[in-house]
Amino acid sequence: xxxxxxxxxxxxxxxxxxxxxxxxxxxxxxxxxxxxxxxxxxxxxxxxxxxxxxxxxxxxxxxxxxxxxxxxxxxxxxxxxxxxxxxxxxxxxxxxxxxxxxxxxxxxxxxxxxxxxxxxxxxxxxxxxxxxxxxxxxxxxxxxxxxxxxxxxxxxxxxxxxxxxxxxxxxxxxxxxxxxxxxxxxxxxxxxxxxxxxxxxxxxxxxxxxxxxxxxxxxxxxxxxxxxxxxxxxxxxxxxxxxxxx
Amino acid sequence: xxxxxxxxxxxxxxxxxxxxxxxxxxxxxxxxxxxxxxxxxxxxxxxxxxxxxxxxxxxxxxxxxxxxxxxxxxxxxxxxxxxxxxxxxxxxxxxxxxxxxxxxxxxxxxxxxxxxxxxxxxxxxxxxxxxxxxxxxxxxxxxxxxxxxxxxxxxxxxxxxxxxxxxxxxxxxxxxxxxxxxxxxxxxxxxxxxxxxxxxxxxxxxxxxxxxxxxxxxxxxxxxxxxxxxxxxxxxxxxxxxxxxxxxxxxxxxxxxxxxxxxxxxxxxxxxxxxxxxxxxxxxxxxxxxxxxxxxxxxxxxxxxxxxxxxxxxxxxxxxxxxxxxxxxxxxxxxxxxxxxxxxxxxxxxxxxxxxxxxxxxxxxxxxxxxxxxxxxxxxxxxxxxxxxxxxxxxxxxxxxxxxxxxxxxxxxxxxxxxxxxxxxxxxxxxxxxxxxxxxxxxxxxxxxxxxxxxxxxxxxxxxxxxxxxxxxxxxxxxxxxxxxxxxxxxxxxxxxxxxxxxxxxxxxxxxxxxxxxx
Numbered sequence: 122x123x124x125x126x127x128x129x130x131x132x133x134x135x136x137x138x139x140x141x142x143x144x145x146x147x148x149x150x151x152x153x154x155x156x157x158x159x160x161x162x163x164x165x166x167x168x169x170x171x172x173x174x175x176x177x178x179x180x181x182x183x184x185x186x187x188x189x190x191x192x193x194x195x196x197x198x199x200x201x202x203x204x205x206x207x208x209x210x211x212x213x214x215x216x217x218x219x220x221x222x223x224x225x226x227x228x229x230x231x232x233x234x235x236x237x238x239x240x241x242x243x244x245x246x247x248x249x250x251x252x253x254x255x256x257x258x259x260x261x262x263x264x265x266x267x268x269x270x271x272x273x274x275x276x277x278x279x280x281x282x283x284x285x286x287x288x289x290x291x292x293x294x295x296x297x298x299x300x301x302x303x304x305x306x307x308x309x310x311x312x313x314x315x316x317x318x319x320x321x322x323x324x325x326x327x328x329x330x331x332x333x334x335x336x337x338x339x340x341x342x343x344x345x346x347x348x349x350x351x352x353x354x355x356x357x358x359x360x361x362x363x364x365x366x367x
Numbered sequence: 368x369x370x371x372x373x374x375x376x377x378x379x380x381x382x383x384x385x386x387x388x389x390x391x392x393x394x395x396x397x398x399x400x401x402x403x404x405x406x407x408x409x410x411x412x413x414x415x416x417x418x419x420x421x422x423x424x425x426x427x428x429x430x431x432x433x434x435x436x437x438x439x440x441x442x443x444x445x446x447x448x449x450x451x452x453x454x455x456x457x458x459x460x461x462x463x464x465x466x467x468x469x470x471x472x473x474x475x476x477x478x479x480x481x482x483x484x485x486x487x488x489x490x491x492x493x494x495x496x497x498x499x500x501x502x503x504x505x506x507x508x509x510x511x512x513x514x515x516x517x518x519x520x521x522x523x524x525x526x527x528x529x530x531x532x533x534x535x536x537x538x539x540x541x542x543x544x545x546x547x548x549x550x551x552x553x554x555x556x557x558x559x560x561x562x563x564x565x566x567x568x569x570x571x572x573x574x575x576x577x578x579x580x581x582x583x584x585x586x587x588x589x590x591x592x593x594x595x596x597x598x599x600x601x602x603x604x605x606x607x608x609x610x611x612x613x614x615x616x617x618x619x620x621x622x623x624x625x626x627x628x629x630x631x632x633x634x635x636x637x638x639x640x641x642x643x644x645x646x647x648x649x650x651x652x653x654x655x656x657x658x659x660x661x662x663x664x665x666x667x668x669x670x671x672x673x674x675x676x677x678x679x680x681x682x683x684x685x686x687x688x689x690x691x692x693x694x695x696x697x698x699x700x701x702x703x704x705x706x707x708x709x710x711x712x713x714x715x716x717x718x719x720x721x722x723x724x725x726x727x728x729x730x731x732x733x734x735x736x737x738x739x740x741x742x743x744x745x746x747x748x749x750x751x752x753x754x755x756x757x758x759x760x761x762x763x764x765x766x767x768x769x770x771x772x773x774x775x776x777x778x779x780x781x782x783x784x785x786x787x788x789x790x791x792x793x794x795x796x797x798x799x800x801x802x803x804x805x806x807x808x809x810x811x812x813x814x815x816x817x818x819x820x821x822x823x824x825x826x827x828x829x830x831x832x833x834x835x836x837x838x839x840x841x842x843x844x845x846x847x848x849x850x851x852x853x854x855x856x857x858x859x860x861x862x863x864x865x866x867x868x869x870x871x872x873x874x875x876x877x878x879x880x881x882x883x884x885x886x
Binding site for chain 2: 127128129130131168169170174196197199200202203204205206207219221222223224225226238242245246261262263265266267268271272275276279280291292293294295296299300303306307320321322323324325326327328329330331332333334335338341342344345348349352
């Protein structure tokens with residue numbers, strides 16, 4: 122038996138973070154904080170990885186410092202657990218609770234991580250538990266469109282106690298203004314919208330062919346067109362062959 | 368060399384092409400595929416330097432100390448490729464393994480991670496590039512292309528702030544199905560639509576806690592209705608404008624339009640005449656008369672006019688009429704849906720009344736009980752009120768409740784246990800016969816023996832030996848049961864006996880590998 126030597130990648134000396142300079146908020150983050158400080162409901166639509174989380178973190182810090190409570194809802198249960206650990210590290214274990222249906226930890230804490238379903242249940246069954254709560258953050262608000270789970274988001278938005286401000290963080294969606302005017306309508310409160318279109322790091326889209334070549338979009342479309350043509354030709358060819366055999 | 372999936376380009380070739388842009392998240396839409404591709408890559412590639420391998424081994428060592436038998440025999444291969452900087456991540460893995468893979472990824476010790484869609488929800492694990500093995504997925508109903516929104520949720524993980532000037536996104540062109548290659552644009556991301564569905568719990572909650580006014584708000588102002596109203600308002604306005612323009616265009620024709628002197632009618636008649644003189648039509652009864660009639664009309668002198676303007680106007684008029692009828696059809700559709708929620712609400716309310724959950728607006732004992740249940744509330748309430756739960760030994764209760772809302776996959780297999788669950792199936796069937804919709808009593812006997820064995824103290828390894836379900840599935844099935852047990856505890860209220868019974872089962876189930884780590 123021969124021992125096959127494995128392939129190794131070219132290794133660039135990347136891996137070092139470029140110096141980022143002093144920490145500064147992006148303009149859309151600053152604007153979001155301003156709107157929240159003024160006590161508005163707020164929807165933020167921005168691509169993944171642009172720093173929506175930071176807006177949530179700063180709001181949480183503010184609310185906790187003011188001695189009030191805040192709820193953070195996450196789209197999936199596994200994520201709630203992760204968020205709980207994150208927040209416990211950031212804000213101290215005693216400030217954070219977790220309630221997901223199968224887990225309930227420190228449920229009187231000022232910062233509660235919940236699944237959206239649990240928040241919805243509280244809005245119906247024990248809204249008095251939310252008396253001290255100033256904000257609810259809906260992370261990944263576009264889950265409203267989820268066939269199975271969207272209902273929990275919607276019922277939460279409709280029935281969250283009136284004194285609670287709604288903060289929705291969403292990936293880029295084209296009708297974010299429609300969503301905000303719906304929330305404004307159903308909650309009878311003004312809702313501000315902040316849209317950030319730019320990615321922190323822009324994306325380049327490429328396609329890889331069977332030969333391992335990399336194409337941009339026009340190149341890929343042309344490549345596919347040719348493959349399809351060839352295939353058609355081959356099919357027609359084999360057809361003729363069989364005709365000759367007969 | 369070996370290309371196990373037999374597809375071109377192989378993942379090894381893909382990685383070769385993008386090796387200057389690692390780490391990569393390699394998305395596929397089946398768990399099995401992530402494992403297959405990871406193995407395949409592991410046969411050819413090794414990404415780690417010696418010092419990195421040492422760190423990987425250290426981190427793995429610590430994880431194994433915290434949970435002996437972490438990899439077992441099932442994940443031995445994964446352990447091996449982790450030392451080469453390769454891994455996979457999907458919902459079938461145990462939380463401890465997922466956690467380990469995530470930590471290694473964050474420590475930049477994984478260069479290629481094969482993963483499914485869930486890796487892109489929530490916590491941000493950025494990469495230098497993302498790769499799409501294919502752009503089609505099974506969504507529980509059908510194979511379909513990814514939506515723009517889904518594609519960019521995943522693609523957007525490419526590009527690490529402060530590391531990469533751009534995030535690289537690669538889609539494979541599968542040589543066998545080049546026509547299925549996906550092309551996506553952020554300008555085409557789909558709008559969010561309202562998806563409200565009305566469950567028995569929603570109806571009970573509304574009746575019990577909300578005023579009539581609030582119920583109406585819910586039925587008349589939910590997102591779907593709001594979007595429906597907005598659309599119908601918009602297209603009605605368009606319809607109004609269209610009608611105005613149609614009236615205007617009607618006024619542009621002269622008084623002799625569509626008479627024998629009109630060019631437009633004459634050219635139409637000439638065409639008809641030609642068609643009627645064809646052999647196959649000439650013989651038909653009535654054709655002769657019609658031809659005479661047309662000839663007579665054509666004898667009239669054609670008006671000298673700017674008929675081209677009229678033909679243009681006619682074409683426009685035709686397009687507008689077509690648009691108009693399309694809008695009218697859409698208005699009818701929207702109108703027929705505007706009362707959907709009211710109908711659905713009343714339908715569930717009637718059903719609850721028939722089953723003695725409510726009387727009018729007042730909740731009866733069953734209704735009060737179901738108010739605290741959020742999964743298969745009808746079935747679970749009937750299980751309790753028909754005495755099934757109370758009279759069973761706890762391990763059997765564990766078996767019954769594990770199956771609530773469980774939909775087995777086609778090839779799922781679990782060794783049957785000692786408990787007979789046929790009674791439950793009979794109850795379910797009788798509920799279905801009495802008209803309860805199927806989605807209100809979803810239950811399967813399949814996972815029952817796993818929960819019973821776990822209750823009776825079996826090891827997690829033992830459970831895995833009883834089934835072909837994966838670690839993550841066994842874990843989430845029993846976690847979901849724990850959730851349900853808590854709901855029943857709340858529903859039990861003053862019924863201390865039932866509450867204690869549930870609590871006891873829950874505490875026994877919530878242990879060892881099934882417990883949530885770190886909480």
